[in-house]
Amino acid sequence: MSKVTFENMSYWKSASKHILSFPEIRFVGVVNNMGNLVVGDYKKGIVPIADVDHYKICMEHAMDMFMKKDLDDTLGPLEYTVSKRKNVKIIVIPARDYLVLVSAEPRAKIEPIIEEMLLVLRDMQ
Numbered sequence: 001m002s003k004v005t006f007e008n009m010s011y012w013k014s015a016s017k018h019i020l021s022f023p024e025i026r027f028v029g030v031v032n033n034m035g036n037l038v039v040g041d042y043k044k045g046i047v048p049i050a051d052v053d054h055y056k057i058c059m060e061h062a063m064d065m066f067m068k069k070d071l072d073d074t075l076g077p078l079e080y081t082v083s084k085r086k087n088v089k090i091i092v093i094p095a096r097d098y099l100v101l102v103s104a105e106p107r108a109k110i111e112p113i114i115e116e117m118l119l120v121l122r123d124m125q
Contacts, residue, residue, distance in 0.1 A: 015120045016041050022116075024108030026088065031099040035063060038098070049087055061092045065099050080114055095121045
């Protein structure tokens with residue numbers, strides 16, 4: 001995975017490290033509005049579950065999140081989405097013009113993690 005500059009890189013490193021400190025978190029990444037992973041980190045010692053077609057997964061989440069903005073006037077802005085799969089939970093949170101993509105263990109209790117992530121990301125915005 002190639003890493004490119006993120007406007008607030010020093011803050012992102014700190015936020016990413018904090019989010020990765022949760023025992024159930026496997027990966028934290030930032031996806032742009034074209035679905036490209038611009039920066040991301042796996043927790044030390046984690047072996048990626050799906051290392052093939054990573055960008056397809058990022059593109060799917062990006063397109064889904066950015067298309068949902070059409071409902072903002074009626075339902076309010078989207079705060080986050082969660083996908084639960086057999087082997088992983090995927091959390092996607094909009095942050096400015098980017099999406100924060102987080103994968104967690106399937107057994108993770110994600111509500112407290114999401115609340116903490118929203119606080120961390122709110123400081124970034």
